[in-house]
Amino acid sequence: MTHEYILHIKEEFSTFDWVIEELIEKASFRIEEAFYDNGFIATYLCIKK
Secondary structure, X not given: OHHHHHHHHHHHOOOOHHHHHXXXXXXXXXXXXXXXXXXXEEEEEEEEO
16 A cells, blocks of 8 residues: 555645645635545636636
């Protein structure tokens, strides 16, 4: 599992939720809902402002 986790971070460009959420807001979207899976993967439902 550790190897897979390191590989994911290295190749998938994962980041913290607060970074992604700020980028979404700065791109003129409003986050309507955020769904978190196991505290690791997030899916956002956004509306263009």
